[in-house]
Amino acid sequence: MRFVKAFISVIFTVLLIWVLNNKFGDIPPAGKFLSPSRGFWQNAENKEGQSSENLTLTGLQDAVTIRYDEHRIPHIFAKNDHDLYYAQGFVTARDRLWQMDIQTRSAAGRLAEIVGPKALEIDRYHRRMGMVYGAENGLKGIMANPQTREMVLAYTDGVNNYIHSLSPKDYPIEFKLLNYKPEEWKPINCIFLLKLMSETLAGGSDQFAMTNNLRVFGPKAVNELFPDYPFHESPIIPAGTKWAFNPLPIPKPSAGYLAQMTENIKPKEKVDGIGSNNWAIAGSKSATGYPILANDPHLNLTFPAIWYQVQLSSPTVNVNGVSLPGAPCVIIGYNQKISWGVTNVDADVLDWYQVKFKDNTKNEYWYNNAWNPVKKRIEVIKVLGAPDETDTVIYTHHGPVVYETTSEKPKNEFPHVPVGDALRWIAHDESNEFLCFYKLNRGKNYNDYRAAIANFSAPAQNFIFASNDNDIAITPNGKFPLKFKEQGKYIMDGSDPANDWHGWIPPEQNPTVKNPPRGFVSSANQSSTDPTYPYYINWRFEQYYRGKRINDRLTAMQKATVDSMRIMQMDNYSILAQDVLPTMLKYLDPSKLSDDQAKALDLIKKWDKFYNANSIGASIFDNWWYNFYNLVWNDEFTVKGTYLKLPSYDETEKLLLTDPNSKWFDNNKTPLKETCADMVNHAFYAAVDSLIHSRGVPGDKWQWGRVKDTYIDHMAGLPGFGTGKFIAGGRGGVINALRYNNGPSWRMVVQMGPVVKGYGVFPGGESGNPGSFYYRDMFDTWNNGKLNELLFLNSANEKSARVKSTLVLSKK
Amino acid sequence: MLFFIILILTFASGYFLPWWVVAIAAFLPALFIGKTPAKSFFAGFSAVFIVWAAMALFKSIPNDNMLAKRVATLMHLPNWILLLVITALIGGLVGGMSALSGVLVRKAFAKSK
Numbered sequence: 073m074r075f076v077k078a079f080i081s082v083i084f085t086v087l088l089i090w091v092l093n094n095k096f097g098d099i100p101p102a103g104k105f106l107s108p109s110r111g112f113w114q115n116a117e118n119k120e121g122q123s124s125e126n127l128t129l130t131g132l133q134d135a136v137t138i139r140y141d142e143h144r145i146p147h148i149f150a151k152n153d154h155d156l157y158y159a160q161g162f163v164t165a166r167d168r169l170w171q172m173d174i175q176t177r178s179a180a181g182r183l184a185e186i187v188g189p190k191a192l193e194i195d196r197y198h199r200r201m202g203m204v205y206g207a208e209n210g211l212k213g214i215m216a217n218p219q220t221r222e223m224v225l226a227y228t229d230g231v232n233n234y235i236h237s238l239s240p241k242d243y244p245i246e247f248k249l250l251n252y253k254p255e256e257w258k259p260i261n262c263i264f265l266l267k268l269m270s271e272t273l274a275g276g277s278d279q280f281a282m283t284n285n286l287r288v289f290g291p292k293a294v295n296e297l298f299p300d301y302p303f304h305e306s307p308i309i310p311a312g313t314k315w316a317f318n319p320l321p322i323p324k325p326s327a328g329y330l331a332q333m334t335e336n337i338k339p340k341e342k343v344d345g346i347g348s349n350n351w352a353i354a355g356s357k358s359a360t361g362y363p364i365l366a367n368d369p370h371l372n373l374t375f376p377a378i379w380y381q382v383q384l385s386s387p388t389v390n391v392n393g394v395s396l397p398g399a400p401c402v403i404i405g406y407n408q409k410i411s412w413g414v415t416n417v418d419a420d421v422l423d424w425y426q427v428k429f430k431d432n433t434k435n436e437y438w439y440n441n442a443w444n445p446v447k448k449r450i451e452v453i454k455v456l457g458a459p460d461e462t463d464t465v466i467y468t469h470h471g472p473v474v475y476e477t478t479s480e481k482p483k484n485e486f487p488h489v490p491v492g493d494a495l496r497w498i499a500h501d502e503s504n505e506f507l508c509f510y511k512l513n514r515g516k517n518y519n520d521y522r523a524a525i526a527n528f529s530a531p532a533q534n535f536i537f538a539s540n541d542n543d544i545a546i547t548p549n550g551k552f553p554l555k556f557k558e559q560g561k562y563i564m565d566g567s568d569p570a571n572d573w574h575g576w577i578p579p580e581q582n583p584t585v586k587n588p589p590r591g592f593v594s595s596a597n598q599s600s601t602d603p604t605y606p607y608y609i610n611w612r613f614e615q616y617y618r619g620k621r622i623n624d625r626l627t628a629m630q631k632a633t634v635d636s637m638r639i640m641q642m643d644n645y646s647i648l649a650q651d652v653l654p655t656m657l658k659y660l661d662p663s664k665l666s667d668d669q670a671k672a673l674d675l676i677k678k679w680d681k682f683y684n685a686n687s688i689g690a691s692i693f694d695n696w697w698y699n700f701y702n703l704v705w706n707d708e709f710t711v712k713g714t715y716l717k718l719p720s721y722d723e724t725e726k727l728l729l730t731d732p733n734s735k736w737f738d739n740n741k742t743p744l745k746e747t748c749a750d751m752v753n754h755a756f757y758a759a760v761d762s763l764i765h766s767r768g769v770p771g772d773k774w775q776w777g778r779v780k781d782t783y784i785d786h787m788a789g790l791p792g793f794g795t796g797k798f799i800a801g802g803r804g805g806v807i808n809a810l811r812y813n814n815g816p817s818w819r820m821v822v823q824m825g826p827v828v829k830g831y832g833v834f835p836g837g838e839s840g841n842p843g844s845f846y847y848r849d850m851f852d853t854w855n856n857g858k859l860n861e862l863l864f865l866n867s868a869n870e871k872s873a874r875v876k877s878t879l880v881l882s883k884k
Numbered sequence: 885m886l887f888f889i890i891l892i893l894t895f896a897s898g899y900f901l902p903w904w905v906v907a908i909a910a911f912l913p914a915l916f917i918g919k920t921p922a923k924s925f926f927a928g929f930s931a932v933f934i935v936w937a938a939m940a941l942f943k944s945i946p947n948d949n950m951l952a953k954r955v956a957t958l959m960h961l962p963n964w965i966l967l968l969v970i971t972a973l974i975g976g977l978v979g980g981m982s983a984l985s986g987v988l989v990r991k992a993f994a995k996s997k
Contacts (some may be wrong), residue, residue: 074988074991074992075992076988077988077992078985078988078991078992079992081981081984081988081989082985084981084990085907085911085978085981085982085984088977088978089904089907089978091902092904092978093903093975095966102901102974103903103904103974103975103978106967106970106971106974106975107898107903107906107936107971107975108898108936108939108940108942108943108971108975109898109899109903109939110898110902110903111903112951112955113939113940113943113944113951113971114943114947115945115951116943116947116949116950116951116952117951118947119946119947119948120946132967192944240902241899245951245955271902393948567949709948712942773894790958791957791958791960792953792954792955792957792958793954793958842950842951842954843947843950843951845950
């Protein structure tokens with residue numbers, strides 16, 4: 073009996089420990105996770121902050137001094153470049169290890185390895201899109217250059233030395249929650265981050281929907297509604313700029329320009345209204361007589377933030393700005409001679425090609441009037457708690473056939489990928505973007521800037537520049553395929569060589585402008601050039617709203633200061649409302665309104681067209697326009713089983729302002745003939761009624777900041793680790809393009825001059841640890857529209873009251 | 885006495901060894917000096933409960949309990965104190981069961997002699 077008792081007790085205890093040591097579904101191992109000596113409690117950082125430290129590490133050539141300022145931003149001083157990037161890897165991993173791990177895992181299609189079968193399809197998607205293939209090619213380019221090779225290897229070494237120093241209690245909390253451990257960092261992981269950027273910024277496609285549009289409406293209507301140059305525009309390179317080069321011959325359009333559709337699948341639409349801003353004013357427009365440069369890239373906002381601030385100094389460089397955790401160098405920033413920033417170009421560098429296979433073995437495909445062999449790439453995906461998945465991906469000379477058959481493709485997921493088509497994507501090509509940043513970080517003048525950016529392939533960016541020589545410039549820049557006009561607007565026939573990319577636009581012939589007479593350069597993802605540019609980059613760009621506002625403000629501005637730039641970055645003025653509101657009000661019949669509708673009309677008439685957080689007019693206008701747009705297009709563009717792309721706001725504006733009797737205003741679902749005025753009136757009723765329905769009579773609850781959803785989540789969507797909803801102004805299409813969880817991910821202003829001064833902030837903090845006081849210490853500054861003055865140290869020993877602690881890394 | 889020995893062993897072993905070493909820290913002393921099953925369970929439970937609560941607070945208080953509050957929200961708990969209690973209870977349960985097992989094992993073998 074006593075044996076039995078003892079036995080039961082021991083078995084129960086062992087079982088209890090086993091249960092507490094294992095993860096069940098999404099529930100972390102309770103004992104391991106809650107244990108105060110091993111679990112999450114260990115991640116709670118002391119309020120007093122870290123004191124100065126000395127660490128001895130293998131792999132260093134000399135001592136490195138890292139000075140941390142009041143936001144725990146590292147200022148790294150190394151005696152050589154190797155040690156500089158080693159230290160960058162080390163300190164970045166110290167603050168952001170889990171983010172680095174999860175982002176590279178996601179890009180590499182290795183999530184299922186840690187979370188199980190539920191991530192299998194997303195992994196398969198990344199593999200089949202050729203993310204690993206592209207990263208392997210990218211690595212070749214980086215390893216071929218001695219500077220970038222040393223940089224990436226040193227960075228990797230630094231990350232790994234940090235990882236080796238960890239015991240399980242030190243792992244970032246997310247590792248403890250998901251119950252896995254950090255693995256060795258590899259050089260290719262640095263490239264995966266660039267591939268993720270390409271996926272975000274140059275991975276969408278309208279080709280599918282446009283091909284459907286063509287089939288449903290015919291070329292005449294499509295050319296009318298989807299023109300290659302918008303109604304309103306304020307191009308990045310000022311209209312009328314002369315092109316100082318002899319262009320290459322433009323390729324001839326192929327015979328089968330319009331390819332046949334294979335499947336009716338809903339493609340991922342490119343989301344309108346996202347993007348970024350940058351601008352630089354010449355000394356003639358600034359109060360100090362030196363240029364000022366500003367940049368705010370709009371991306372998904374997350375905890376930890378996408379950016380990591382850092383100052384990097386060695387005998388060859390002293391640069392300050394933001395880096396991507398997991399990649400060496402500063403990506404956006406300044407040194408004491410130049411400053412630079414980026415926005416997305418939105419070039420068409422992703423095309424789909426129809427593939428005709430010889431037979432079901434799919435070993436050969438038809439191209440250039442002959443059967444050609446395919447290449448097959450085997451992708452092995454490890455899955456937690458299940459056997460490995462092996463996937464064979466067929467590659468034609470264009471690239472991977474992402475999904476061969478409808479059954480291979482998961483239902484209702486990855487809608488942007490057409491079935492049976494091969495993908496030609498710039499992100500698959502060998503390149504060396506790091507060389508661009510390596511050189512920009514060390515740039516001294518305009519020529520250095522031009523030489524640096526020639527190394528950048530993808531995702532193409534509008535590189536803006538200002539220098540102490542009083543030069544300003546902007547270059548929509550990247551590797552642009554040489555194409556015939558509209559090549560890639562629709563899906564192409566992959567068997568015709570005339571549809572292939574025909575080489576590249578020479579980098580020196582990319583659109584560029586230096587010191588234009590208007591005294592400033594700017595970009596907000598709108599058309600790179602006016603229609604006189606000889607090459608085809610894309611038929612669509614972001615609409616002109618933000619660009620126009622920026623250009624209007626800068627044109628008027630004199631004696632500008634850092635603060636004028638900061639205020640402009642927070643500007644909520646709507647050019648769309650300026651364009652359309654007077655006409656919409658003109659068509660609205662006030663005699664037919666209910667009391668509440670009349671009240672709303674009164675409010676919108678008084679509205680100043682700013683999307684400020686407390687603005688009620690903004691909420692009414694936003695709903696009104698949204699309803700109007702949908703009323704105009706939804707009747708024609710709702711065809712069951714066929715996904716279509718709706719015309720742009722710009723095109724809708726054009727009809728409203730110039731063609732009120734257009735047939736597109738008629739609702740073809742009713743026998744009556746509707747006009748523009750009918751649409752405007754109905755949209756107004758619907759807008760006001762929906763606001764009343766959800767928020768009661770017009771009042772404080774109608775304020776834009778409350779109507780709009782704004783929030784920042786943790787990367788894994790963990791409740792309590794993000795901000796929750798907060799009240800803020802802004803909108804896609806205004807300079808302060810903040811809505812949902814997308815918006816200014818880094819705001820920077822740099823005043824050039826004998827002492828270059830930078831200002832900047834991102835929504836979050838340097839530390840990725842939710843138990844750190846530096847996890848979100850900069851959020852309020854960002855949300856209040858303020859900037860931090862960036863600390864720039866000239867040497868490791870420079871005295872500054874802002875330096876709070878010092879970390880010395882010595883060689884072992 | 886048993887209580888103090890488990891308390892000290894739990895405290896001393898936690899930082900270097902896996903979390904479940906508390907089971908050994910409670911089992912072994914009970915195996916040698918545990919008196920009754922009830923007393924042993926109580927000694928193991930209360931010793932580990934106290935050590936875990938104290939160690940958690942030792943990290944959490946200088947942190948203004950910021951992380952504990954975040955994790956409480958993550959776990960859908962109303963406040964971090966409850967998270968602390970659950971932590972201590974889990975530790976206590978493991979400690980108590982291990983001590984109980986210790987004393988029962990000894991008794992099992994003692995009788996057979």
